[in-house]
Amino acid sequence: MPIFRWGQPWDPFLDLEREVDRLLQGVNLTLHGVRFSRRFPQVNLLELDDSYVLTAEIPGIDISQLDVTIASNCLTIKGTRLPPGEAGEDAFRRQERFHGPWQRKIQLPDRINEDGMRADYSAGVLRVTLLKAPASAARQIKVNEGP
Amino acid sequence: MTESPDRTQPHESTSLIPAPENATGEPRLLFNPPIDIYETPDGLVLYADLPGVDSEGLDLQVQNNRLTLFGRVTTDVPASAQMLHQEYHIGDFLRSFILSDEVDHDRIQAKLTNGVLRVELPRAPRAKPRRIEVSGG
Numbered sequence: 001m002p003i004f005r006w007g008q009p010w011d012p013f014l015d016l017e018r019e020v021d022r023l024l025q026g027v028n029l030t031l032h033g034v035r036f037s038r039r040f041p042q043v044n045l046l047e048l049d050d051s052y053v054l055t056a057e058i059p060g061i062d063i064s065q066l067d068v069t070i071a072s073n074c075l076t077i078k079g080t081r082l083p084p085g086e087a088g089e090d091a092f093r094r095q096e097r098f099h100g101p102w103q104r105k106i107q108l109p110d111r112i113n114e115d116g117m118r119a120d121y122s123a124g125v126l127r128v129t130l131l132k133a134p135a136s137a138a139r140q141i142k143v144n145e146g147p
Numbered sequence: 148m149t150e151s152p153d154r155t156q157p158h159e160s161t162s163l164i165p166a167p168e169n170a171t172g173e174p175r176l177l178f179n180p181p182i183d184i185y186e187t188p189d190g191l192v193l194y195a196d197l198p199g200v201d202s203e204g205l206d207l208q209v210q211n212n213r214l215t216l217f218g219r220v221t222t223d224v225p226a227s228a229q230m231l232h233q234e235y236h237i238g239d240f241l242r243s244f245i246l247s248d249e250v251d252h253d254r255i256q257a258k259l260t261n262g263v264l265r266v267e268l269p270r271a272p273r274a275k276p277r278r279i280e281v282s283g284g
């Protein structure tokens with residue numbers, strides 16, 4: 001905060017404005033705990049020595065409704081989460097859980113062995129294990145001398 | 148039912164809930180799980196998303212008209228794993244609700260399936276009028 005200002009020395013609102021701006025900028029960083037207004041599902045990607053592991057929080061899915069595919073190093077998970085069947089729209093007192101179709105695409109950082117893919121679903125968490133493709137051996141390229 | 152049981156006190160700890168700590172003694176994160184509450188002819192039904200919580204890690208209790216749910220999340224991520232991309236953090240779930248007097252506490256039923264908790268809060272049968280005998284003096 002400047003102690004002395006040329007021009008309008010008695011403009012208290014300028015400082016107030018700046019202070020409010022600064023506080024509002026801080027609000028964006030404190031979204032911890034407000035989990036339901038974000039992308040669904042939330043995913044984490046972990047790297048192990050020989051594999052990548054993707055975990056996604058997708059509670060309450062029937063595994064027949066869960067679709068996990070991989071194409072050109074891009075992993076796609078999609079499905080639909082249905083609202084509780086017996087509840088009418090006007091019966092809700094509170095509705096914070098996500099319902100509806102969802103899809104996430106995750107680009108993998110490295111080549112993977114598409115045959116060694118494995119997906120497990122337990123306690124509402126999907127876990128996809130992807131084996132890294134073995135690094136291809138360096139290949140010598142012969143240089144031909146021009147005429 | 149006039150009063151909705153929606154007053155939440157997410158981070159209040161009660162003595163019945165173990166102090167949340169992990170193996171290294173650091174406090175674990177606590178999250179407020181998203182919920183749905185809807186009315187049925189028999190009472191209220193509550194759904195809560197608790198991904199990563201199994202039936203052993205779930206603690207559901209009613210005390211003094213307060214329904215508290217606590218879910219301990221278990222993960223088996225190897226320590227050598229390196230996080231490349233993180234959208235969610237691992238932590239436990241805690242949320243509590245004030246139940247209205249119309250909920251029959253003895254008939255509350257809960258079921259945990261695929262990380263979703265469903266709690267049935269049946270309405271208590273209406274109290275029958277009771278005749279009070281007046282004895283003549």
